[in-house]
Amino acid sequence: MRDVEREVCTRYSFLVSCSWLPVPNSCYTYVMIIGIDATRANKAQKTGVEWYSYHLIRELAKLPTDHVFRLYFRNTPEPGLANLGPNLEYRILHWPFKYLWTQKRLSWEMLMHPPDLLFIPAQIIPLLHPVNTITTIHDVAFKPYPESYSLRSRWYLDLAAKLARKLPMVLTVSEFSKKEITKYYGIPPERITVTYLGYEHETRIPTMDATIRFAIREPYLLYIGRLERKKNIRALIKSFDLIKKESWGQRQHLVLVGAKGYGWDEINKLISASANKDDIIIAGWVTEAEKHRLLDHATALIMLSAYEGFGLPVLEAMDARTPVITSDQAALPEIGGTATLRVPRGDARAVRDALRDIIFNTELRNKLLDAGAARVKQFTWRATAEKTLAAFEELLKHS
Numbered sequence: 001m002r003d004v005e006r007e008v009c010t011r012y013s014f015l016v017s018c019s020w021l022p023v024p025n026s027c028y029t030y031v032m033i034i035g036i037d038a039t040r041a042n043k044a045q046k047t048g049v050e051w052y053s054y055h056l057i058r059e060l061a062k063l064p065t066d067h068v069f070r071l072y073f074r075n076t077p078e079p080g081l082a083n084l085g086p087n088l089e090y091r092i093l094h095w096p097f098k099y100l101w102t103q104k105r106l107s108w109e110m111l112m113h114p115p116d117l118l119f120i121p122a123q124i125i126p127l128l129h130p131v132n133t134i135t136t137i138h139d140v141a142f143k144p145y146p147e148s149y150s151l152r153s154r155w156y157l158d159l160a161a162k163l164a165r166k167l168p169m170v171l172t173v174s175e176f177s178k179k180e181i182t183k184y185y186g187i188p189p190e191r192i193t194v195t196y197l198g199y200e201h202e203t204r205i206p207t208m209d210a211t212i213r214f215a216i217r218e219p220y221l222l223y224i225g226r227l228e229r230k231k232n233i234r235a236l237i238k239s240f241d242l243i244k245k246e247s248w249g250q251r252q253h254l255v256l257v258g259a260k261g262y263g264w265d266e267i268n269k270l271i272s273a274s275a276n277k278d279d280i281i282i283a284g285w286v287t288e289a290e291k292h293r294l295l296d297h298a299t300a301l302i303m304l305s306a307y308e309g310f311g312l313p314v315l316e317a318m319d320a321r322t323p324v325i326t327s328d329q330a331a332l333p334e335i336g337g338t339a340t341l342r343v344p345r346g347d348a349r350a351v352r353d354a355l356r357d358i359i360f361n362t363e364l365r366n367k368l369l370d371a372g373a374a375r376v377k378q379f380t381w382r383a384t385a386e387k388t389l390a391a392f393e394e395l396l397k398h399s
Contacts, residue, residue: 031066032396033089035115035130037106038071040122042078045285047226047259048312049138052173052197053121054080059198059385061085067389070115074101102126117392124156125163132399134391135164136171136195139309139330141230143184148230150262161185169395171195171388173310176331193391196335198381199315213290214283220253221355222298222322224291224313225305227282228261232304232327232345237270237280239304239351244276246352248359253279255294257286295320300358303332306345311335315379318372323358323365325351339371 041053060069061084070089071081077090095105107128110118120126120135142149142157149157164170165185170192172178178192221240225231233256243249254276271280286294295301301317301324308330317324318339326332327345336342341358343350358365 031068032117032392033068033070033115034392035070035072035110035118036060037102037118037120037122038077038081039074039101041081042073042075044078045259047285048197048310049122051312052136052138055198055200055381056121056385056388057081058084059381060389061088062382063385063389065389067392072106072109074105117396119388119392123160123164125160125167127163131168132395133167134169134171134395135160135167136173137161137164137177137181138173139177139307140180140184141307141309143180145230145307148228148263153262167191168399169193169391171391173197174331174334176334177309193387195384195387195391196379197310197312197315198384199312199319199376199379200381214255214281216255216281216283216294217253218297219251219299220255220281220297222255222257222294222301222317223303224257224295224301224316225303226258226261227256227264227267227284229263229266230305230307231261232306233267234270235304235327235346235348235351236302237267237274239302239348240280241274241276242348242352243355244279246356248356249352252299253281255281255283255298257283257291257294259285291316292320295322298322300325300355302351302355303327304343304345304351305329305332308332314340315376318376321369321373323368324372325354325358337371337375339368339375341368 036057038057040050041057043050046054057071068087068089070091073092074095076092093105093109095101102124103126107126110126110128110130114130117132118130123135123137125133125135140161142154146154165187170181170187172181172192172194173196175194178189178194181187181192182189223236227233240254243252271277274280295317301313301322303311303313304327306329311332314324314326314336324336324340326336326340326342328342329345333342341354343354
């Protein structure tokens with residue numbers, strides 16, 4: 001009887017708001033319609049937040065649950081998000097304008113056909129939303145580093161965070177980000193749940209496209225992330241200039257992978273002024289296959305960010321058995337653990353010395369690589385999805 005009741009609820013729960021079904025032994029079971037904004041997951045060129053949305057949706061669809069996941073798209077779902085299973089609903093909400101899809105079109109959908117719970121993986125909440133709405137705030141870097149954002153971006157992100165203060169629950173991706181959200185927006189820690197990002201590299205596609213397309217020669221140092229001010233590219237360029245002065249560093253190149261962000265003009269001027277500008281390759285956005293090809297053959301991944309909510313490239317490098325040098329700031333120590341070499345932010349000499357140790361100290365290098373290979377296994381998208389779904393159920397249970 002219980003299985004029949006669940007089947008009926010799964011098929012027809014779109015007619016009601018949160019279907020509660022009586023079952024034997026005075027227990028209750030329920031099936032939710034969980035709405036998810038899938039627009040970021042459906043972007044062609046994905047970066048951190050987009051990959052988070054993409055992998056999380058795919059893993060939620062694999063979980064053994066009777067809940068229905070209703071995905072909201074602006075355009076036709078890409079193949080990786082289509083036909084994910086019987087408990088997935090797809091709604092394409094067309095909108096002819098470039099902006100305001102979330103605040104106009106998705107808000108209208110929430111007014112007319114609200115799910116039991118709405119999940120926004122990328123922080124920007126529609127003005128009209130169900131009481132049971134959860135969002136993921138990945139970081140609040142725009143507060144301590146406002147100069148790294150345009151005025152429009154700061155205003156929009158700040159508005160989204162203020163709206164999140166009224167939500168019953170907020171997700172974030174690290175303990176560091178949790179503390180920052182509480183610090184700047186006063187959201188009580190007990191209403192913030194940390195769900196670490198995962199890592200999954202299913203295949204290693206042989207490709208020479210990255211090195212051929214950008215004329216990259218080994219050896220090279222690698223940076224992966226948006227090319228913007230808060231990523232501290234300035235310190236990276238200065239560190240590279242110091243490395244090139246060493247006899248052991250003269251053959252090194254520096255490859256910058258990522259889309260251009262706010263403050264790019266300033267970064268480009270710094271590169272142009274470098275005595276080693278001819279050895280700095282600006283690759284921009286690359287495919288996943290190209291990225292992993294570059295990681296496999298890099299001397300080291302270097303991330304000197306002033307502010308990171310998580311730092312997914314750290315895990316990607318660990319999986320590729322590539323040494324990692326990071327700043328000692330934000331979430332990077334939390335995610336890297338003892339499997340990376342940390343340097344004080346902005347200390348170019350410390351970066352140079354860390355790289356020298358990686359190249360010449362075989363014992364240290366192997367220790368880092370082994371620690372990284374073990375650590376990356378602790379971060380899975382399956383675990384992210386399980387903890388996220390548990391948060392959804394906890395909220396509905398007490399609503």
